[in-house]
Amino acid sequence: MPDMNRSKGFYLPKLETMSPDARQEYLDKKTQEIVAHAYEKAPFFRELMKKQGALPQDIKTVADLSGLPVTEKAELVRLQRENLPFGGFCADKMEGLRRVYVSPGPIYEPCEAVLEDTRWSQAFFAAGFRKGDLAQVTFNFNMVPFAFMLDEALNQMGCKSVPTGVGNTEIQVQVLKDLQVEAYVGTPSFLSALAERAEQMGLDLQEDLNLKVAFVAAEMLPESLRESLQTRLGMMIRQSYGTADVGCLSYECPLTGGMHFAQDCVVEVVDPETGQPVAEGEMGEVVATVFNKTYPLIRFGTGDLSAYTTETCECGRTAPKLTRIMGRVDQVTKIKGMFVHPGSVTQMSARFEQISACQLVVTRENNQDVMTLVCELADESGATEEFAAEVMDAMKEFLRLKGRVEVTAKGTLAEGCEVISDKRVWD
Numbered sequence: 001m002p003d004m005n006r007s008k009g010f011y012l013p014k015l016e017t018m019s020p021d022a023r024q025e026y027l028d029k030k031t032q033e034i035v036a037h038a039y040e041k042a043p044f045f046r047e048l049m050k051k052q053g054a055l056p057q058d059i060k061t062v063a064d065l066s067g068l069p070v071t072e073k074a075e076l077v078r079l080q081r082e083n084l085p086f087g088g089f090c091a092d093k094m095e096g097l098r099r100v101y102v103s104p105g106p107i108y109e110p111c112e113a114v115l116e117d118t119r120w121s122q123a124f125f126a127a128g129f130r131k132g133d134l135a136q137v138t139f140n141f142n143m144v145p146f147a148f149m150l151d152e153a154l155n156q157m158g159c160k161s162v163p164t165g166v167g168n169t170e171i172q173v174q175v176l177k178d179l180q181v182e183a184y185v186g187t188p189s190f191l192s193a194l195a196e197r198a199e200q201m202g203l204d205l206q207e208d209l210n211l212k213v214a215f216v217a218a219e220m221l222p223e224s225l226r227e228s229l230q231t232r233l234g235m236m237i238r239q240s241y242g243t244a245d246v247g248c249l250s251y252e253c254p255l256t257g258g259m260h261f262a263q264d265c266v267v268e269v270v271d272p273e274t275g276q277p278v279a280e281g282e283m284g285e286v287v288a289t290v291f292n293k294t295y296p297l298i299r300f301g302t303g304d305l306s307a308y309t310t311e312t313c314e315c316g317r318t319a320p321k322l323t324r325i326m327g328r329v330d331q332v333t334k335i336k337g338m339f340v341h342p343g344s345v346t347q348m349s350a351r352f353e354q355i356s357a358c359q360l361v362v363t364r365e366n367n368q369d370v371m372t373l374v375c376e377l378a379d380e381s382g383a384t385e386e387f388a389a390e391v392m393d394a395m396k397e398f399l400r401l402k403g404r405v406e407v408t409a410k411g412t413l414a415e416g417c418e419v420i421s422d423k424r425v426w427d
């Protein structure tokens with residue numbers, strides 16, 4: 001086994017280490033190109049620019065983008081309903097696509113026939129993944145794009161994948177052991193669940209398993225959890241941030257201390273009210289522009305709050321870093337790595353005449369998200385086990401997540417209370 005140094009080197013050396021001025025010039029040029037392309041091919045952007053009285057030639061630099069409004073992820077559902085299937089965002093005809101993904105909402109997402117780089121390979125490399133590694137991909141392969149994007153990115157960089165998807169912890173542990181899997185891809189909480197299961201099965205986490213690196217995303221990674229998992233499993237765990245719509249936007253390097261902006265996309269941090277870029281260190285919404293010719297999202301508002309720093313990083317990467325993801329601009333909440341829209345909760349509860357008021361409460365137990373639908377019933381005698389089972393089924397159907405049901409006395413929930421109450425505490 002050659003000694004692979006997992007903490008050194010770059011996946012795209014030229015782009016990752018270029019001077020800030022050279023990067024600016026590079027991104028300005030790519031921005032011009034994608035704006036012209038989207039104006040020509042994607043009806044939504046043509047209309048949006050016309051409304052602003054802007055022409056493609058007005059956008060010559062990244063800075064010029066601030067003249068265009070931010071399109072919020074939360075608006076995608078409505079925009080698509082008005083103009084199915086893609087709301088005028090897709091620059092290709094249906095016959096030119098390879099897949100259509102369905103994200104919660106539902107939001108339909110086109111996947112181009114010839115795969116574009118969604119920038120996750122850079123993130124994998126920075127997390128210590130190397131060519132030849134076998135990676136277990138434990139994100140959901142059902143309908144949503146994220147796991148597919150990651151799987152393709154692993155493939156592009158010469159890693160092999162075991163696409164296990166979510167759940168089935170016992171089999172997943174067996175696979176880790178039998179195949180001596182080197183790399184984990186998934187949420188931090190699922191890695192934690194696998195470690196626990198492995199111990200229950202009598203395995204030694206370091207002797208019996210061969211995990212070296214983990215790429216985690218879609219959830220907060222508390223430092224306490226990272227440290228304990230790294231020590232127990234004897235591996236390096238790095239996190240990444242992006243969305244299923246735009247792909248990778250930032251990722252940790254071996255030195256951590258924030259997530260470097262990904263190469264080959266524009267990441268802005270803006271005032272959620274005005275859409276104008278905020279100063280270094282100030283909190284704002286993460287807004288992305290990607291150069292995907294099929295799905296050219298321009299000034300796409302992720303709804304996530306963060307801040308950035310241009311402090312030099314010793315790893316040699318010259319891109320700024322997002323300091324951390326601080327929460328959500330709107331009420332859309334990420335639970336177990338999935339976005340849950342308040343609208344979906346309302347829709348779901350509307351199916352039950354008995355429910356007079358409800359609130360989805362999100363908490364943390366043993367490093368896992370726990371989702372509880374607290375409901376008030378018009379008639380409290382309706383609080384049967386059968387009712388609870390039906391509501392739990394509806395949660396799986398509408399929210400694609402398992403949850404608990406708690407019936408509470410009338411008047412417990414304040415009138416007009418938030419549909420989703422996020423009570424998770426992060427260190």
Ligand SMILES: [Zn+2]
Binds near residue numbers: 253254313315316
């Ligand atoms: Zn770095």
